[in-house]
Amino acid sequence: NAGVTQTPKFQVLKTGQSMTLQCAQDMNHEYMSWYRQDPGMGLRLIHYSVGAGITDQGEVPNGYNVSRSTTEDFPLRLLSAAPSQTSVYFCASSSTRRGGTEAFFGQGTRLTVV
């Protein structure tokens, strides 16, 4: 079982560039989400999805887009990278089918915007 797979693991962007962080899960989970982790701030929710074709904003959505065309994939797009988006990004998936919302995390993407 691969679980949650994120690519790339590391990325350096120049200010103004765009890119897509990939996330895929093979657990047939209906929920998927993107977080960013910054020192002293924990994990902050960027966007999330409760199923294919359904997405919603989290706590810090500005500068990011998402789409959910399939159950498995939930890419995160940076439209025009800014230094403030330097962070570690985690994708997570979860299911409510077993009565709870335990999240499984990918390995993370460390993004630096210069």
Add this chain to the structure above:
Amino acid sequence: AQSVSQHNHHVILSEAASLELGCNYSYGGTVNLFWYVQYPGQHLQLLLKYFSGDPLVKGIKGFEAEFIKSKFSFNLRKPSVQWSDTAEYFCAVGTGRRALTFGSGTRLQVQP
């Protein structure tokens, strides 16, 4: 919207000392509660979880947590820490309607 507070930002302990990390949440309805651990350079891993039933839950590596509904708390405990417990610990709340909400984390440093 729910929120989570972790009051200890940085804890330094000697090996064999007891650990208690505080976590309080704000949400008026039914919650699922979690503690995650992040070892240096790694992703988050689940330590333990509470969905319902016995409010004292046991997790991996000797950790346990107690859900006190009246105090909106879910504190993490371990009787005797080891150097390998050095990591960052996150408390999280789920309400079943959206993604989890995390606290700001507690960095635990265990000195040999």
